[in-house]
Amino acid sequence: MTPSKFSLTPRLTDDPLALAFDRLVPQGPMMDLFLPLEEVNLDWEDFLAGAEECGAYLNIPFCPTICDFCGFFKLPFSTALIKRYLLALVTDVRARGALLKKLGLRLKALYIGGGTPTILSEEELSLLLAVIDESLPMIEESEFTFEASLSTLTPRKIDILARGGVNRLSIGVQSFNPEVRGAVGRRSIEPFKEVKEAVLNFKGLTVIDLIHNLPGQSLEIFESDLKAATETGAKGLAVYLLKIPPQSNLAKKMGPQGSLKPLTLAQAAPYRRLANQILPALGWSRISAAHFAPPLGDRNVYNHLSASRRSIIPMGIGAGGYHRGRSWVITRDLDHYETSAKNDAPLTLFSPKATYFEFLDRISLDLSQGLLQTKDELETSSALFKILEPTIEPLVKAGLFNVEPNGYSLTEAGWFWSPNIEFLLRNAAAEGLQKTKN
Numbered sequence: 001m002t003p004s005k006f007s008l009t010p011r012l013t014d015d016p017l018a019l020a021f022d023r024l025v026p027q028g029p030m031m032d033l034f035l036p037l038e039e040v041n042l043d044w045e046d047f048l049a050g051a052e053e054c055g056a057y058l059n060i061p062f063c064p065t066i067c068d069f070c071g072f073f074k075l076p077f078s079t080a081l082i083k084r085y086l087l088a089l090v091t092d093v094r095a096r097g098a099l100l101k102k103l104g105l106r107l108k109a110l111y112i113g114g115g116t117p118t119i120l121s122e123e124e125l126s127l128l129l130a131v132i133d134e135s136l137p138m139i140e141e142s143e144f145t146f147e148a149s150l151s152t153l154t155p156r157k158i159d160i161l162a163r164g165g166v167n168r169l170s171i172g173v174q175s176f177n178p179e180v181r182g183a184v185g186r187r188s189i190e191p192f193k194e195v196k197e198a199v200l201n202f203k204g205l206t207v208i209d210l211i212h213n214l215p216g217q218s219l220e221i222f223e224s225d226l227k228a229a230t231e232t233g234a235k236g237l238a239v240y241l242l243k244i245p246p247q248s249n250l251a252k253k254m255g256p257q258g259s260l261k262p263l264t265l266a267q268a269a270p271y272r273r274l275a276n277q278i279l280p281a282l283g284w285s286r287i288s289a290a291h292f293a294p295p296l297g298d299r300n301v302y303n304h305l306s307a308s309r310r311s312i313i314p315m316g317i318g319a320g321g322y323h324r325g326r327s328w329v330i331t332r333d334l335d336h337y338e339t340s341a342k343n344d345a346p347l348t349l350f351s352p353k354a355t356y357f358e359f360l361d362r363i364s365l366d367l368s369q370g371l372l373q374t375k376d377e378l379e380t381s382s383a384l385f386k387i388l389e390p391t392i393e394p395l396v397k398a399g400l401f402n403v404e405p406n407g408y409s410l411t412e413a414g415w416f417w418s419p420n421i422e423f424l425l426r427n428a429a430a431e432g433l434q435k436t437k438n
Contacts, residue, residue, distance in 0.1 A: 008420050010398035016413035018269030020398050025423040048103055051323060055109040055305040056136065059316030060117040064152060068184040068253065071245020073318040073332055074115055085334065086124055090131045092315045092341040097135030107136060109143040109302035118152040122160055129164025143301035145170050150194045151187035158201045167204035171195060174211045175221070176228045183215050184250065192228050199233035207236030207298050212271035213263050214242055222271050226278050236298025238290050239275045241268055276412050288368065289418045308365035325357025326350070356433045359384055360426045367422050370415065374407040387432035391424055
């Protein structure tokens with residue numbers, strides 16, 4: 001779906017959180033915007049030269065069980081396939097690390113996700129962390145995140161992660177309610193107790209993911225989830241809207257012949273409103289569109305880098321990266337990955353360079369921080385933002401932006417609809433600059 005085929009107009013309504021739009025812009029690669037691979041002739045050293053703030057994502061695409069709402073890419077689970085994949089991944093990490101060192105680049109944040117990264121055995125975790133330590137250059141105060149599931153996390157693995165340099169543990173709880181968890185294929189009977197034990201055992205910072213609008217999750221249950229999360233000792237919390245990928249098990253249950261009916265975005269608004277009320281009342285502050293933290297809590301570095309379109313270096317099958325106006329995705333074919341990982345990053349998708357990406361990425365950076373700074377000391381910057389005024393005005397009227405002395409801040413509704421706002425502003429900027437050029 002290209003931007004030209006996807007138009008959005010904000011509504012004037014008394015409840016912008018629920019009704020400003022009737023859909024959220026889909027996030028992720030737009031397949032028809034990528035180049036045919038035969039047109040890609042890439043020198044990675046030249047391509048990444050000039051990177052400044054840099055993060056990296058490393059993918060472990062295996063899960064012991066598949067959650068009903070999951071649409072992420074995964075390889076079939078088997079111990080033999082994991083060992084085979086890990087050997088290729090280690091080669092990839094060493095090659096990417098050598099390139100970063102050659103270019104004098106150091107990572108501000110490293111995120112290991114999946115899949116379920118803690119599915120690796122103790123020996124496999126130790127090997128991977130040792131290779132990362134010797135291969136990837138990191139800044140002194142870097143953030144090193146490792147995703148975990150309660151069903152695969154043990155005290156011994158927690159110790160290995162801490163000793164291996166991991167300083168941020170991200171646990172996908174989704175809900176503390178056993179019935180809600182069971183309805184979407186999540187294991188563990190006592191999630192609150194298990195999370196508290198993980199927080200106590202881990203020497204770094206622990207963050208929790210929650211999802212609202214899960215099947216069987218009433219507002220009362222979600223309120224209990226929010227309060228429980230803040231009582232675990234965790235230092236960060238991500239609150240996500242349930243999204244139902246068409247290939248997921250949950251999509252089948254919600255199809256024409258299914259037994260479940262999905263909530264509309266308008267029906268989801270009370271859940272988001274509840275989070276916006278309860279968390280600040282408990283002393284937690286918003287640090288991004290979906291993330292909250294108590295005082296001296298989570299910095300959320302990797303997610304800020306990604307949301308603001310800073311350079312992200314991908315490693316592992318299916319991982320995605322971004323650098324100076326270009327996006328790319330590593331192959332999902334294990335044979336291809338094994339044979340190519342040492343010499344180059346084997347691609348499956350690579351985008352053409354976005355026109356005027358510097359200004360477009362400035363918009364993304366500002367929105368990731370909640371303030372579109374249209375007035376600053378740089379006359380050139382202020383002049384560029386004048387192109388956006390016809391797009392910004394309806395967003396203000398719709399209750400998505402507040403007018404500030406130096407620009408426009410996102411309202412609570414604006415934070416929820418920030419993917420749509422970013423989409424509209426980047427599109428308007430690209431089209432306006434193109435007209436100016438012509």
